[in-house]
Amino acid sequence: MRLAEIAGQDRALKRLTALLASRRLPPAFLFRGPQGVGKAAAARALAQALRCASPDGGDACGACQPCAAVEKGIDPDVSIVDAAYQAGLLDEEAAKQRSIKVDTIRHLLESLQMRSLQGGWKVAVVEDAHLMMAEAANAMLKGLEEPPTRTLWVLVTHQPDRLLPTIRSRCQAVDFGPLPRTVLEDLLAARGVGAEEAAALLPRAEGSLGRALALREQAGADPADWLSDPLAPFRLAEELPRELHLSRPAAEAGIARMAWHLRLSRGEAVYADAEARGVLRGLAALRRAVQANADPRLCLELAAFRLQALAQGARP
Secondary structure, three states, X not given: OOHHHOXXXXXXXXXXXXXXXXXXXXXXXXXXOOOXXXXXXXXXXXXXXXXXXXXXXXXXXOOOHHHHHHHHOOOOOEEEEOHXXXXXXXXXXXXXXXXXXXXXXXXXXXXXXXOOOOOOOEEEEEOOHHHEOHHHHHHHHHHHHOOOOOEEEEEEEOOHHHOOHHHHHOOEEEEOOOOOHHHHHHHHHHOOOOHHHHHHHHHHHOOOHHHHHHHHHOOOOOHHHHOOOOOHHHHHHHOOOOOHHHHHHHHHHHHHHHHHHHHXXXXXXXXXXXXXXXXXXHHHHHHHHHHOOOOHHHHHHHHHHHHHHHHOOOOO
């Protein structure tokens, strides 16, 4: 995907293409903003533009061999650090990767120190960079202090405050915002989501395509359908994807759906009810816990139990 194909982030893309056209790039970028708005896709598109054999101004041509290699994930000079990358290094399951470990960052640093196999730039994209453990962050800091020439780091995160201040200070921040409603409608339509279904998803999507799609995955889990079922919390947790990088947004979307159901079912009266307000605060806290690396299944179960307790008149 070329930078020009990233939708709804005109300000960020204008800045990136200008820097690419001048080739005056910082050693590291920090792509920050909500989940599911195109940060990771933009990071990959940036890598493609740097590796392109026939760049078009500040963007990739999308047709040359290097562009195809980046698109397929087989360019040896572009490293995408995600759950699958670390699992391959550690010979573990991707679903078990809850943090970015120091060995992963050390391996990445060694790779970046080597000369490009095909000439040109080497790029390291670290997705969910806020998941780095302390040792991993300190190891990365050393790499950012003395980066090799023609090497670019791109840290992607929706929780920049969890990164070390010293890491943030060495990165040039690029802000990504929530997607406009019209852009979300078009992106959902391109994925086969009808106008009526999209209209139901958009108010809860908070400008995030990722959240909208996760809500759609949870379409059968409308709280109105399971509030009276004592086993529903366990079923909801079991229905989450096994892969951790997929179960997190799905759990977060499920909890957001519960909060939306509570507000919708009680209207403005929800804010006059102390217990209902307490449940809303609890649901918000559980969403933050999922974002902060807590077990998504446990958080989804607890959220469902709290909503059920309120609906049944018990103290949540």
